[in-house]
Each structure stands twice: as C-alpha cells, then as structure tokens.
Amino acid sequence: MLYGFLGPNGAGKTTTIRMLLGLIFPTGGEVRVLDQPVFGHEGSGSPALRKVGALIEEPAFWMYLSGRRNLEYFTRAAGPRSEQQARLARIDDVLHTVGLADAANKRVKAYSQGMRQRLGIALALLGEPELLVLDEPTNGLDPQGMREIRLLLRRLAGEGTTVFVSSHLLSEVEAMCDRVGVLAQGRLVADGPPDVLRKGADVIRLDIDDATLARGVLGTLAGVAIEPGDGLRVRLSPPATAASVNAALVAGGVAVSALVPEQAGLEDVFLSLVEGADAPR
Amino acid sequence: MLRVELGKAIHRVRTWVFALGLAGLALIPVIFPPTDVGQGGPPFLDLITRNGLFAALVAVVIVQPFFLPLGTGLLSGEAIAGEASAGTLRYLIARPTGRRRLLLSKFAAVMTQVAAAIGWLLLVGLIAGSIRFGLGPLPTLSGTTIPTGAAFVRVIASGVYILLGMAGLASIGLLFSTITNSGPGATVATVAVAIASQIMDNLSALHAIHPYLLSHGWLAFADLFRSPVAWDGMERGVLLMAVYTAVFLALGLWVISRRDITS
Numbered sequence: 001m002l003y004g005f006l007g008p009n010g011a012g013k014t015t016t017i018r019m020l021l022g023l024i025f026p027t028g029g030e031v032r033v034l035d036q037p038v039f040g041h042e043g044s045g046s047p048a049l050r051k052v053g054a055l056i057e058e059p060a061f062w063m064y065l066s067g068r069r070n071l072e073y074f075t076r077a078a079g080p081r082s083e084q085q086a087r088l089a090r091i092d093d094v095l096h097t098v099g100l101a102d103a104a105n106k107r108v109k110a111y112s113q114g115m116r117q118r119l120g121i122a123l124a125l126l127g128e129p130e131l132l133v134l135d136e137p138t139n140g141l142d143p144q145g146m147r148e149i150r151l152l153l154r155r156l157a158g159e160g161t162t163v164f165v166s167s168h169l170l171s172e173v174e175a176m177c178d179r180v181g182v183l184a185q186g187r188l189v190a191d192g193p194p195d196v197l198r199k200g201a202d203v204i205r206l207d208i209d210d211a212t213l214a215r216g217v218l219g220t221l222a223g224v225a226i227e228p229g230d231g232l233r234v235r236l237s238p239p240a241t242a243a244s245v246n247a248a249l250v251a252g253g254v255a256v257s258a259l260v261p262e263q264a265g266l267e268d269v270f271l272s273l274v275e276g277a278d279a280p281r
Numbered sequence: 282m283l284r285v286e287l288g289k290a291i292h293r294v295r296t297w298v299f300a301l302g303l304a305g306l307a308l309i310p311v312i313f314p315p316t317d318v319g320q321g322g323p324p325f326l327d328l329i330t331r332n333g334l335f336a337a338l339v340a341v342v343i344v345q346p347f348f349l350p351l352g353t354g355l356l357s358g359e360a361i362a363g364e365a366s367a368g369t370l371r372y373l374i375a376r377p378t379g380r381r382r383l384l385l386s387k388f389a390a391v392m393t394q395v396a397a398a399i400g401w402l403l404l405v406g407l408i409a410g411s412i413r414f415g416l417g418p419l420p421t422l423s424g425t426t427i428p429t430g431a432a433f434v435r436v437i438a439s440g441v442y443i444l445l446g447m448a449g450l451a452s453i454g455l456l457f458s459t460i461t462n463s464g465p466g467a468t469v470a471t472v473a474v475a476i477a478s479q480i481m482d483n484l485s486a487l488h489a490i491h492p493y494l495l496s497h498g499w500l501a502f503a504d505l506f507r508s509p510v511a512w513d514g515m516e517r518g519v520l521l522m523a524v525y526t527a528v529f530l531a532l533g534l535w536v537i538s539r540r541d542i543t544s
Contacts, residue, residue, distance in 0.1 A: 024541035045377030060368025
C-alpha cells in the first residue's frame with residue numbers, strides 16, 4: 001500500500017509525521033503506529049518505531065562522517081544487538097539500491113543535495129521497515145532520480161511494505177499512490193483512492209448563448225461556483241447537480257447547447273477541499 | 282550509543298586539534314618552569330622542578346579553572362543542542378533511541394572524553410616532566426616524602442577527583458543543551474556557570490554559601506599530598522558533586538522526556 005499525504009503548507013503534514021514518529025507530543029488523544037502506542041516509552045524508545053523507517057523533512061547527517069559510517073552509527077545508536085547486526089549487514093545493499101555505492105566512503109559534507117536525499121532514503125530502508133514514512137522523498141532529485149525513487153517505492157509497496165508519502169507534487173501522488181489523504185488546517189478532509197476523490201468534485205463546462213445572463217443565474221444557485229479562466233465552467237457541490245443547473249439556466253432564459261462534465265484532476269479536488277476547509281463555518 | 286559518541290569524536294578533526302593544544306599546555310610549565318619558589322600561581326607549580334610527577338599534576342591543575350570547564354561546557358552544551366541544530370536529533374529519537382537513554386549516553390560520553398583529556402594531560406606532563414626533572418619520591422605539603430610508586434597513585438587519584446569535579450558541570454551543560462537548540466548558547470552558559478562559581482567562591486562576603494558552590498571542592502585533591510591524607514575536604518567535594526550531578530541530570534531527563542523535537 002502506498003499512501004499519499006497531501007496538504008497545503010501549514011496544513012499540519014509535518015506535525016502529523018512528527019507525532020507519528022514520537023518527536024512531538026499530542027495535546028490530546030493517543031498516537032498508535034502498527035497497532036502499538038508511540039508515546040510512553042521515553043526511556044528506551046517505542047518498540048513500534050523499530051519497524052518504521054523515516055525521512056523527516058530533509059535528511060540530516062553527521063557531515064564529518066562518511067555516508068557509510070552515518071548509516072553504521074545510526075544503527076548502533078539503538079536497538080537490540082541482533083537487530084543492529086541485521087541492519088549493518090544490509091548497509092551495502094541499501095547503498096546500492098539508492099545508487100550511492102561508489103560515494104559511500106566520502107564524507108557527507110561533499111555530497112550534493114540529491115545524494116543526501118538518497119542517503120536519507122537508504123537510512124529509512126535500512127531496517128527493512130514494515131512502515132516507511134517519507135516526507136517529500138523526491139525533494140532535490142533530478143527527474144531521473146525521481147523516477148527511480150518512485151519505482152523503488154512502488155516495488156516496496158508491492159512487496160508488502162506500507163509506504164506513507166507526503167508530497168506537494170499532486171501529479172506524483174496521483175500517479176503513484178493507492179490511497180490519498182488530504183489534510184487542511186489540521187483536519188483530514190478527504191481519504192480514499194485517487195479516482196474516488198476525483199469524482200468528489202464535478203466541474204462542468206457550459207456552452208451557452210448569453211454568458212452574462214448565465215453568470216447572473218448561476219450566481220443565485222446554491223452549490224455552484226464559477227471557475228476562473230476562459231469559457232464558462234462551474235464546480236458543483238451538493239445540492240447542485242448538472243440537471244438542476246440546466247433547469248435553472250433554461251428557466252432563466254439561457255439557451256444551453258451543451259453541458260459537458262470535465263474530468264477533474266486531483267489538483268481541482270485538492271483545491272476545492274482545501275478551500276472548503278478554509279471557509280468560515 | 283556511547284560507542285557511537287566516541288566513534289564520532291575519534292573521526293572529528295577537532296578532537297585531535299584539542300589533544301594537540303592540551304599537550305602544548307602541559308608542556309609550557311615544563312619548558313618554562315618558575316624561577317622563584319613561592320611566587321603564587323596554581324597549586325604545585327612552584328614544586329614542578331623537584332619531581333616529574335608534579336609536572337603531570339601541574340598539567341591538569343593549570344587547565345582546571347578555565348580550559349577544563351570550557352571543554353566540559355563545549356561537549357555537554359552541544360550534546361543535545363548540537364544534534365538538534367544538525368537535524369540528527371530527530372533521526373536519533375525516531376530510530377528510536379530512548380530520550381532518557383540518549384541523554385545518559387551523552388553524559389557518559391562527555392565524562393569519557395573529559396577523562397581522556399585529563400589522562401592525556403597527565404601522560405604528557407609525566408613524560409615531559411620525568412625527562413626534564415626526573416622521577417623520585419614525592420615531597421608532601423606536610424614536609425614528609427612519599428615513595429615514587431605511591432606518589433604516582435596519588436597523582437592518578439588527583440586526576441580522578443578532578444574528573445569527578447566536572448560531573449556536576451557536565452550535568453548542568455546537558456540540562457542547558459536539552460533546553461536550547463543552540464549548541465554555542467548552551468556551551469557559553471555552562472562555562473559562565475563555572476566561572477561565576479569560581480568568582481563567587483573568592484568573594485569573602487559570600488562565604489556563607491561557599492560550601493555549596495559548584496567549584497568549591499575542585500581543589501580539594503591537594504589534600505592527597507598531605508601526610509596523612511586529609512579526606513574530609515574531598516569527601517565533601519564528592520558529595521557536593523554527586524548532589525549537583527543528580528539534581529541537574531534529573532532535570533535534564535525530565536526536560537528531554539517532555540520536549541517537542543521541532544528542529
């Protein structure tokens with residue numbers, strides 16, 4: 001399963017991720033990851049997090065150490081010895097997976113932003129996590145690198161890892177994810193497969209004879225929002241339907257020659273959800 | 282985690298620059314011994330030409346008021362704050378390294394590195410001093426002499442006592458380090474505490490609080506060079522350090538167990 005976590009800046013994506021990983025404390029409620037509580041283990045760390053790999057905002061390393069040694073030291077920083085041994089044995093594998101095998105012994109100081117991003121993903125993969133939490137994983141990567149990472153994440157999801165990706169690249173989430181959640185103002189305003197979400201907002205294009213008259217009629221209808229741009233496009237939300245809009249226009253004396261549903265992109269859905277959350281209640 | 286901390290230190294260039302600097306400090310009094318006896322200055326400095334063992338002791342004593350607190354302040358002040366500003370703290374906590382375990386490992390790492398610095402100073406001082414002044418039975422402050430072997434043990438014991446004296450300061454530095462995300466800020470604050478304590482310890486008007494000041498017991502190791510050894514000063518010093526360490530380490534653990542890691 002590949003889950004895409006969307007939201008505008010300031011919606012609370014990073015705050016949510018930080019809570020999932022035990023970094024910031026919730027003011028109320030409980031945080032559970034892989035069916036186990038995250039908090040209440042401030043002494044030696046939550047057992048749930050041992051099965052989680054994470055990239056939190058941007059990668060961070062000890063700059064004066066090599067990429068390989070960074071992975072080694074993060075491994076040795078915690079966990080039972082058997083788990084550490086298993087991770088250490090995988091270092092070469094994950095470095096190879098992210099394409100850093102040749103640069104492994106260079107200091108991270110000398111890495112490009114893209115290489116640091118790859119090393120961050122390598123670190124997240126090191127523990128063969130059941131849950132992979134990645135905040136903007138393709139940040140700083142070139143198109144080729146983005147493609148590689150997307151394919152890698154798809155492959156991991158296919159192999160049974162749950163991948164939780166936050167992103168502001170809607171097209172990326174739309175193309176890659178099995179399920180999408182949209183966060184706005186700290187609330188999850190939508191959650192479901194991308195194609196189901198897409199049907200959540202209907203945009204129709206109207207071919208009419210008198211645009212000014214039509215706009216006047218449409219302005220009085222509940223659930224109808226006129227889209228900016230060329231032509232007359234309206235976004236419908238309950239109680240408005242294509243049929244009711246048609247009836248109202250005809251009753252208002254507008255000749256309707258066509259009423260065409262547009263395939264809304266996820267971006268439109270996203271914007272309509274986020275705008276809805278912003279509106280005063 | 283301690284192993285990781287020490288590994289990080291070993292792979293840092295600055296560790297070796299510091300070691301070189303400390304060696305230089307240890308060599309200064311051996312190369313330029315005092316010409317007049319009893320002219321003041323750090324304890325034991327005027328005895329340095331009498332015995333190479335004193336050179337080892339002096340090497341540690343001259344760094345005790347400032348450089349040792351500076352190093353302890355640097356290591357402890359940046360322990361958590363430095364990881365926070367580098368961003369590595371969030372990866373350590375999410376690893377997950379338990380918050381309390383992380384702080385205790387940092388404390389152990391700071392103390393190990395301060396111990397290594399003291400050991401290094403003793404070693405450099407001892408080698409240089411024994412080459413220039415030779416080794417032999419040690420004259421005590423009471424006028425008697427101690428055989429060379431026993432004197433060596435007492436020099437080592439002085440180093441251990443001076444190390445314990447830094448435990449309280451390290452705990453204070455770690456507390457500061459859990460509160461701020463600025464390593465330099467925590468370091469400066471820690472060094473300021475050490476200096477303020479020593480200044481207050483010299484103000485006679487404050488003599489009522491002298492016994493409770495952080496630095497008050499720091500020089501009590503000198504009693505190891507009396508005959509017989511006067512233990513009560515050192516016992517009080519160790520007790521005071523234990524209290525400071527327990528209180529500030531507990532506060533640090535309390536803070537890190539609750540703090541949001543937003544860096």
